[in-house]
Amino acid sequence: MTERASPSGWLEQSRRKLDGTALAPQAEAVGRVAHVADGIARITGLPDTVLGALLRFEGGQLGFAHGLGAEQIDAVILDETSAVEAGQAVTDTGEVLRVPGGEALLGRIVDPLGRPLDGGPPLETEQTLPVERPAPAIIDRAHVSEPVQTGLLVVDGLFALGRGQRELIVGDRATGKTSLAVDAIVNQTDTDVVCVYVAVGQPASAVERVIAAVHAHGRAERCIFVVGAAASAPGLQWIAPFAGMTMAEHFRDRGGHAMIVIDDLTRHAATHRELALLTREPPGREAYPGDIFYLHARLLERAAKLAPEKGGGSLTALPIAETDAGNLSAYIPTNLISITDGQIVLSAHLFAANQRPAVDVGLSVSRVGGKAQSPALREVSGRVRLQYAQFQELEMFTRFGGITNDRVRNQIERGRRIRALLTQPRYTGLRVADQVALLAGLTDGALDALAPEKIPRLRERLPGWLDAREPEAVRAVEESGTLAPEMRAALVDAVAALASEVDGGEGAAG
Structure with missing residues (x-):
């Protein structure tokens, strides 16, 4: 009979295992569900639970302590509530909610x-x-x-x-x-x-x-x-x-x-x-x-x-x-x-x-x-917001009659082009260089001869047009975020040329 099979051998082996095991008292906080409804469980028997503590219900569902009272705590259930019933045991895991x-x-x-x-x-x-x-x-x-x-x-x-x-x-x-x-x-x-x-x-x-x-x-x-x-x-x-x-x-x-x-x-x-x-x-x-x-x-x-x-x-x-x-x-x-x-x-x-x-x-x-x-965007967008706000006020008054003042008429025409520029279809994000070119062209008058309804077509073609005509200006704006005067002039000229082409070759804006 081997040592393991003999009663004395089994006893000796068990003693060795017990000697190598650290025995100490272990406390586990266990409470009971007193009431459950509408995703909230009221629990008794967990007086040391802290706010936000992670709780585990008898069926494996999770919850967290949302309110602490003198006699009971209110726990918010994070899983299906139909499986949680009154009388079930609840354990405080000693942890807070973690992801x-x-x-x-x-x-x-x-x-x-x-x-x-x-x-x-x-x-x-x-x-x-x-x-x-x-x-x-x-x-x-x-x-x-x-x-x-x-x-x-x-x-x-x-x-x-x-x-x-x-x-x-x-x-x-x-x-x-x-x-x-x-x-x-x-x-x-x-x-x-x-x-x-x-x-x-x-x-x-x-x-x-x-x-x-x-x-x-x-x-x-x-x-x-x-x-x-x-x-x-x-x-x-x-x-x-x-x-x-x-x-x-x-x-x-x-x-x-x-x-x-x-x-x-x-x-x-x-x-x-x-x-x-x-x-x-x-x-x-x-x-x-x-x-x-x-x-x-x-x-x-x-x-x-x-x-x-x-x-x-x-x-x-x-x-x-x-x-x-x-x-x-x-x-x-x-x-x-x-x-x-x-x-x-x-x-x-x-x-x-x-x-x-x-x-x-x-x-x-x-x-x-x-x-x-971006400094380049900041430079070209300075007055656009003010001009657009003024246009919205003026447009409201045009409903009551015609506008005879040339300066007001020009403001309204500029505002309509701003509105057309700011209208943008979904999933058609513009690069910084494209945005700078559009706003610079607007500010410098490159779009004044283009009808507002044709601006969406110009915006759609602009990225490819700039890459073909002014790749250095595009690269400079994208990499440095700044806009040198000569780069601005090049972008405005490119926008003006595209506006002329989109408009059918009529009235190229300078």
């Missing part, structure tokens, strides 16, 4: 917990990071000075975006807010910017259209899609913006550049109000809880341009908010406007008039502005 971060997320569609939704393999990421992270300190930030090109003339020329800026996109329903943000994502195809699109409470069909557009016109392999759709649990919708921000911060903190689109924060605020009312928090204005401002402030403050000693990375935020009947003074829009560094306001009236993007030039503003704009 994966790393290169493996690029090109993937995930839920706010980082679980794949695209049918692909499980994620194998470098690390996991907390969903709630502190914003960079003021001392760790740098000035916003590098531009983020959206390819849209109305944005890049009049309301420049900078790397590390937070620019709100706000407007009524179905005015092109998501379309503008998707155009900005598509235009990062040839840049080093990683894009994160976060859907909060959006219909699945709308999310599918966005993903399909990025796949068709951009580089989806450089994007991350975080989906907390309308059919998702409210808890998933609530953490979606924070999860997306954490995923984007991974690239910023390593010296890279990222841009996050949150679509949209109005629905996120409604979800926060829903959870607050279900957990019996005191309601405030419009039934929103008192911390609604802090909720979005701590989220958007995480977008920043880091100082060189911190790697010099940047995270640009494009949050979206929806208004009702153009009411910018509503509670949530005013909160977000006060937090962000400017807003791009979309008008239902302009959208109905077929001006796309329907950007209201008078109400939109960028508080970073020219500091982050």
Whole structure:
């Protein structure tokens, strides 16, 4: 009989195993579900649980502590709530909500917990990071000075975006807010910017259209899609913006550049109000809880341009908010406007008039502005916004009768050409050189003889025309971002020649 088979040998072997095992008491906090309804579970028996702690229910479902009381805690369930029942055991994992971060997320569609939704393999990421992270300190930030090109003339020329800026996109329903943000994502195809699109409470069909557009016109392999759709649990919708921000911060903190689109924060605020009312928090204005401002402030403050000693990375935020009947003074829009560094306001009236993007030039503003704009663009776009605003006022008065003053008539004709230039089809992003050439040609009169309805044809042909006629000027503007006088003259002459050709050879503008 061998030593293992004999009773004495088995006893000796067991003793050796016990001697090599560190025996110590282990405590595990276990509570019980007292009540569950509407995605909220009230739990007893977890007195030491902290706010935001990750909880695991008996059936494997996850949740997090949203409200702490003297006798019980309110937990938001992140999975299917039908499987959670009263009496089930709940374990405090000792962790907070965390999401994966790393290169493996690029090109993937995930839920706010980082679980794949695209049918692909499980994620194998470098690390996991907390969903709630502190914003960079003021001392760790740098000035916003590098531009983020959206390819849209109305944005890049009049309301420049900078790397590390937070620019709100706000407007009524179905005015092109998501379309503008998707155009900005598509235009990062040839840049080093990683894009994160976060859907909060959006219909699945709308999310599918966005993903399909990025796949068709951009580089989806450089994007991350975080989906907390309308059919998702409210808890998933609530953490979606924070999860997306954490995923984007991974690239910023390593010296890279990222841009996050949150679509949209109005629905996120409604979800926060829903959870607050279900957990019996005191309601405030419009039934929103008192911390609604802090909720979005701590989220958007995480977008920043880091100082060189911190790697010099940047995270640009494009949050979206929806208004009702153009009411910018509503509670949530005013909160977000006060937090962000400017807003791009979309008008239902302009959208109905077929001006796309329907950007209201008078109400939109960028508080970073020219500091982050290409010097060449800043030089040629100086008076365009003022001229367009004056034209909009004058056009309103022309409805009451004819204009006899030549100076006013010329202003109106110039304004119509500006409007035609700013109207731009989707997925037709312009290079900086193209935008500079168009605005320089407008300012120097190269488009004065061209009818406004022919300007879209000129804009469509311009990139190829400039590459063939003035490749050195294009290269100089794209590489240096500056515009020498001789380069400006060359670009204006090229625009004038193209305008003459588009116009059928009649009335070449000088």
